[in-house]
Amino acid sequence: MKTLQLTGIGLESLRFADAPEPRPGPRGLLLRIRSASLNFRDLAIARGEYGSFARPLVLGSDALAEVIAIGPEVSRFTPGDRVCPTDTPDWISGPPDEASLRRRLGGPAPGVLQELLCVQESEAVRAPAALSDDEAASLSGAGVTAWQALNPLASLRAGQFVVVQGTGAVSLFTLQLARLAGARVIATSRSRAKLERVRTLGAEHLIDSAQTPEWQREVLRITDGRGADVVVDVLGGAELARSIAAARVGGTIVVLGFLAGPSAQLALPAAITRCLKIVTSGGRSRENFQDFVRAIEAGALRPVIDSVHGFADAQTAFARLGAPDLFGKVVIRIAPRG
């Protein structure tokens, strides 16, 4: 079977290789990967900027697959089922612990950019029936991250204000899920054009952070001085202080990324008097993925897809992650249905 292997550092070290067909264990599933989608993590690993994993490494954590064979003790799935593998396979349910976060698809564990993959039956969820293969391949990383942020972590409720930053995939899913849950969304972006696009996804208030770098003041104005209930921060760096200033007393800041820098300065006196919860989150549980699928099915939510590429054009797909007009998920069709 065909597999795309990262053999060194840089996208030019991605090589197609032939690998033996894997066989499922007693509780295992053999999956044919139909579509996969990329995350910045994949690009960062390829560039050698994230982690240090043994090579050759098959990248990719997000996919839609078809179950084509099962082990004799499998009870949750049958051949023909459309599933998404979970990207943090050992984190099934409940809170995470160190052991459950260690293994990740696409580094250190082999990822989904290959035609076949074996996973345990505990390491997959049933895909939403109404989504296409490309759409269902877009869920497991950014989508479940957004679900976790709003639900178990921030306990979002209808009527609350949620701030989303920029238009990366996590922010777009957060916006869609916040709207689905009856919350009000304040979206920031440095691009006017992208702000117009998030408006059509349901963002009620738009802040052009190129024009208004002190965007937290605008959040306070919109919320009558109270502040947002939830800020989903993907920027980090110097922006985290603004996220904290934008949150209401007793509010939650969920810290998911650090596009603006890996280090943030925290002003303690102000934070202490405002009784904040700053929650960081990495990895995703299967339980949260399943709950997310239920929300998708209830709300007819459709992931935003930026572009779809053939397996042969995987390098183009990776390059697309760096495009300034990127908007949504980048999908690679690995073994699409005939």
Place this chain on the structure above:
Amino acid sequence: MKTLQLTGIGLESLRFADAPEPRPGPRGLLLRIRSASLNFRDLAIARGEYGSFARPLVLGSDALAEVIAIGPEVSRFTPGDRVCPTDTPDWISGPPDEASLRRRLGGPAPGVLQELLCVQESEAVRAPAALSDDEAASLSGAGVTAWQALNPLASLRAGQFVVVQGTGAVSLFTLQLARLAGARVIATSRSRAKLERVRTLGAEHLIDSAQTPEWQREVLRITDGRGADVVVDVLGGAELARSIAAARVGGTIVVLGFLAGPSAQLALPAAITRCLKIVTSGGRSRENFQDFVRAIEAGALRPVIDSVHGFADAQTAFARLGAPDLFGKVVIRIAPRG
């Protein structure tokens, strides 16, 4: 000022009387009641079937009022503000305790069926700006009860299944709030006509419980055998056992009423193996009312109003609560704007 007093037992003992104009204390508000709405509790107290409160008693707990004067230490409101008094005035926030539940508008404390009422500033919430006076008068009893059931009590999330029973005001608000939060609603009713009306409010699955008295089986069928995440039970009696059977493993049954009887039989072995949460709820906090108002404003939710009556026709309004085609809140205009 004009006040409607319950002087004995039965609706015929309701009498209009003149009372001296009240004056607010240092932290008090003087309210002009614009509209009020009735609850079954009011009818049951009038009939002598609920509580035993000193007479004469002014009934009524739900109202929209205008602040017309304030005490010198008031900081939360100013004259002209549109507010709803809270019906459990001493329960401000957090979990309830015995002391905070004791005082209730309309028995034992004087209620809203009078032209003027003094409350402490801590005992009112700002009304949603987009609602009419009649609509805003419909929120504080059934509406906040529904909000509490779904949010602090059941921790509802998008994608979950919620069962609502019949078409009383609590069930209608529960249905609307569940939809607003991205949940899926299964509604039961003994009336085909009413089921059609709840469909237009967003109920996805309808069960005619006159035809299907074992409606819990239908809930299991709809949910692929899993059961509902949340059942909001207003029936009690023999129906509670069905609510319990309709809930999923780990699910929540919120018990709010007992229209089908005040006593319920609980089959313990089945309940124990299914790890259920059965939560009862009476009284409502101001914090929950405020959160509910935010959800109304975010979701453009409008209460369902059955009928609007003049103050002089209050007895007709009370009688309407017993009509078989009742659907929504019964409103009385006390001192409508000129």
Place this chain on the structure above:
Amino acid sequence: MKTLQLTGIGLESLRFADAPEPRPGPRGLLLRIRSASLNFRDLAIARGEYGSFARPLVLGSDALAEVIAIGPEVSRFTPGDRVCPTDTPDWISGPPDEASLRRRLGGPAPGVLQELLCVQESEAVRAPAALSDDEAASLSGAGVTAWQALNPLASLRAGQFVVVQGTGAVSLFTLQLARLAGARVIATSRSRAKLERVRTLGAEHLIDSAQTPEWQREVLRITDGRGADVVVDVLGGAELARSIAAARVGGTIVVLGFLAGPSAQLALPAAITRCLKIVTSGGRSRENFQDFVRAIEAGALRPVIDSVHGFADAQTAFARLGAPDLFGKVVIRIAPRG
């Protein structure tokens, strides 16, 4: 290897049989069972009063075992480790679902009353080092049940009042764990002698329910009319109404058993005005077992052991469960260390 098999109905159908030595799968552990302890569930299954499981069946869910071999992919344990198998093997962490509760050691899955047992590495916890094999064999059923009741379910805090009923193993563990957490314990029993024994375990208030059948009134008196924060109900039947009356407004009743009858009557109006949480619980997660082990290690908690029996005397051990002076766990030594 030697195994004790239930071949029919009644203790007289328990037979020793020889069985082939099991072999662990890739992620499996081969365990030598050192000591086991019995639960009423085992006795009820033997008598044909609980469930209907295929025969022959090896009973027993609580044990201390030594790991004597491991599969090639095992990472959590090594040979020589002292472990307790988890009695609900598929429930690892977080909230339960139907699938995770289905399999139970000792019915339908083979139990621990045999010399060797294979489990997955995900289905065991490290035993507390300070406990003897007999003590560590006493934890997994009643002990984890008590931990779950007080911690994830009732969110017990120091200073709260906890009611425990009688002196079954669940109640004794609940008492010990409540004390360890700084709570105050009110214990009921129909036996004066047993009340004196629970006093030495830390119960602060004792109620002789033979003398005071309306024991809930005594709970109210002890708590200055407020009621207990947590009632751990193992009686059910007509006693559950008393547990509900003994709880404070906003309190929690955890329903774990039904020694006084499988059906309980619930008076809804009183329950509704008091805002209660009635939580039922069956099965136990590995996460909760691990947290329980940490509490044991921190608090030097030692399980109460009623008696220790040889494997050959297993029938005597089973009979001991029905003795009126039973107090603590009944242990069977299966393959004790040399």
Place this chain on the structure above:
Amino acid sequence: MKTLQLTGIGLESLRFADAPEPRPGPRGLLLRIRSASLNFRDLAIARGEYGSFARPLVLGSDALAEVIAIGPEVSRFTPGDRVCPTDTPDWISGPPDEASLRRRLGGPAPGVLQELLCVQESEAVRAPAALSDDEAASLSGAGVTAWQALNPLASLRAGQFVVVQGTGAVSLFTLQLARLAGARVIATSRSRAKLERVRTLGAEHLIDSAQTPEWQREVLRITDGRGADVVVDVLGGAELARSIAAARVGGTIVVLGFLAGPSAQLALPAAITRCLKIVTSGGRSRENFQDFVRAIEAGALRPVIDSVHGFADAQTAFARLGAPDLFGKVVIRIAPRG
């Protein structure tokens, strides 16, 4: 009545003055302050280093008082009751909001360093009967802060590891409350002598942070590499990064102070992969104070008192807060019993 007023900046601006006797409103209590205790906040305000409050200002937020008169509508207390005023009077229960945190005893609201004080009946809790006046005067600031940190904020459970830093009053209460709840305490201090004293209070592991500035490594060693479940950080500054490194995956860091500096650097990638909760907390609710009193009564907890001073020696008492060998609360007797 005698009152100690801060008239300018610096301890030398503290002046005794005579003030008219206050009179309670309809729901008010007139309190005779028996004993008060000081917090660093009082010293920082006196020095002009914290807030900017109008002068003259009566400092002090922690006290034990006797109710000597009540307003006609008071129902919670009667004359003769021993009470502690709450230091954040408008925060009664539930989560905080901006309005409920604004008013604080001892700045901007008048504090307890005077013979008489009027508070609303909602702004006091009954003192633990077993504590002396001096001990009960030591609870409301540091004690309730510690209770909130461990219970509502960190959801501490028996068996968990808690890190406390230094020997300030918050840390000492945290240590005592963690022990009471069955948790294990790791204490750091730069003083060998003080470490020996915290050992007698129940600290299981002691780290001399003068010798081991990278104390977080020692926490990891003690916890077998897992990290502490809860770190209660009162240092902030560069130490916060160590607190974060000392916490387990999924653990909680409660940030209460900034003795080591008001600004902290947060390394986001490490924090994100470890799924942390960083919670800040200022102000204290009456509900939390009441729960804390229950824990004190259950656990026979006694506050650690450094020294007791007469009202006339208040300046000496303030100076004592800066002494290197300070260990426990500094108490001032205002109007002790005859």
